[in-house]
Amino acid sequence: MLTLLNTLVDKTHDVELNYVAHEQSQGRTQAANAGLLCATGEFSIFLDDDDYFDPSHISKLVQAHISVFQDNNILGAVHCRARAVHIDGQGEEQLLSLQGGPLAKDQLFYQNLMPILTVLFPTRVRELGTTFDDSIDLFEDWDFWLQFNRVGRFHFIDEVTCAYRIHLNQSGAQEQAKQEAAYETIYNKWLPSLTHKELTLLLAKTHQWHELRVAALQDQNTKELSRIGDLHSFALKTIADKDQDIAHLTRIYQRVEKECQEKEAALKSEKKKNLDYKHYQASLRKEEREIQRLRRPHPLYFLYRCGKSAIHFCRNIFKRHN
Template identity: 30%
Template structure:
């Protein structure tokens, strides 16, 4: 398949070094599926025209055509890209930020994603590193609610249909507006997590960017006006008041925030009028304060920007337990197919007859390093899990039950944590999804999902002994623990994972990271949830009995440290004994009290000795 791109880059005072790095990364693409592209630089600073024209003279060094054009003024991100779009004709319009650069396989992966997409996909978003955007997406279909303009490819037909970027949004929010107009027009949007653009959006985790905050507030109000109801608009103005009342995050924040209101009011009529067509389609986006979608916790988990070598990284084995639910299994395996970690083995264990063999062989063999086995007759969750562990060949093990899913970065994130610790178990945060299954057949499943609940507590050995801190799919552990301590207790059908984690915790510390990398379903029905909780409560006493037989060697210091940690996490205000002694000894009047008390104790003791027979 051969795909033609026009690559559009809007430049505003970027250095030669930054632009050269981007162009070199485009020149170095290892394209195997076939692609051709031309690069268009659009300069938004007329005073910089002479310097940028020099890139045209050096374009013979690149295996693509390079053009430079100039705006009359700094017209903004979207308007400049629109001007380039009008001058181009390729079927796919690829926009990139000038301060980013591509991994060597990025365009290759984009070509594959486009080739595997249906005709109603209007845009594809690249993954940004080192800080991946935290918005939620579907881990199985990779559909996303909106795409970032830092790196995205648009189908020309789709971009033209909605007339490109909104010219009245100067910067920040214009990519969300375009995404929503595409969706309201019937197009879907897809995330491509293995096509990477390195874009240092933030110089450091949590960096405050005044322009982003101020322009983001204005754009959010404008988008509420275009796509939302009057109630959404009123809530947006309420958010504006809360933003005004909060502690300023940068110098001049309140003054700049107040200035956004008249700007918004002047544009309000235009956005309300031009949004009528989209509102009539029934498209209703969700507004979450200033956010445009749900987010995954851990936005500032910093990924390495180095490309992972599959010949160097350890093999990770994921055991997938399933039982007569091929349609759900398909979704779990699709989330494994999208993993960004490059060396993965999947072992599917069917607890019972071979209901899912044909699905695995037809849809995933050749695309995923997968093996399928069945137990023939049902043996239970724990025994099925042990069958998978017994044949897995990886250095690290994990589980993914058929009704759970990994986000694309799950294994990569945890294996990056592995590289910085000596612990043999690590886990991440997860989303718990209350779910109601509406229809389930061998070929399809439909369900209703409620809002996600965050499931995360940082690791504490003592806390782990009291309750399960990590849902099973959130954990990776080293195979040496399985070799030494075995797998699940096969007579357990509930809390088998907690008993296993407690056993492993007797031999090693765990590491945890507060980044949501997986999701697991629980019953939405109150009745079913109560029955499930009753079963878990019944199994809890059995799990505690198993703990009685376990032994761990700890020093007195280990025990006191665990107690201090537990007290600190449970207390509203906590001062350790050591800290209290240090504070008291620093206070002169306290030293006098203690010395006076000590003197009286010595006198009393001496008097007792004198009068004692």
């Protein structure tokens, strides 16, 4: 783990690494407190090991914090939205929902709308006694935000710049019982700090917040269905275009194949003509040789001429002697 962190830090020279390792696991709250205690920067933010930030996540939160809180001397935290995702069997990331949103007054007593990786807060809150409660092992971040809510203010920016993974195998009855016990722990700790009037107003608003939450989820689902529909339409159009391309390429292939066949047939014809021409030339040469042979005098013809000349010579001699 340390080797991996050092490798990452080597690629980002402006990041200072302070790695704290416990010999034995001490739970989420102890780990969070250890990290907060060792933090030296002006701001702090938490990230679980299976979640991730987009490259612009921290910079956008810091810019928003400077813009909203720097000039008015208010202790503030900035939070945004996060993608709740699931990794399917093929290793592909699937979007389940968007988490996070603006907080209404006292809404934090009813529900936690801020995944821990979405909140950037001043590190100096630890000097004000805001730390993680060691007795809480689930929803410990919710308790931390309630503590911060007593001394500071939250500001929401409508950006989605991080993601956290939801493990679908953790939705059984045992997990549900743990969550119910954690809700009871939070409510027992914080609701007594409210007056009767505040509790009454809180109870009245819970119905409204629940309806708003359901409406927001429905809106997300509608947008996601619309996006899926658009992707489906695009896929159908792409398939139709590809089919047209395939048909066009098929026609081109058939035309080229026909041309190749015609050229091959023409080539065979030319080869046959060339072969016939060679045979014709060979035949002509043979006939020419035969004619030349016939034109040459026969050896007996020379003997005949010689014999005839000899007879004529002898006759002339004979005549001279007589």
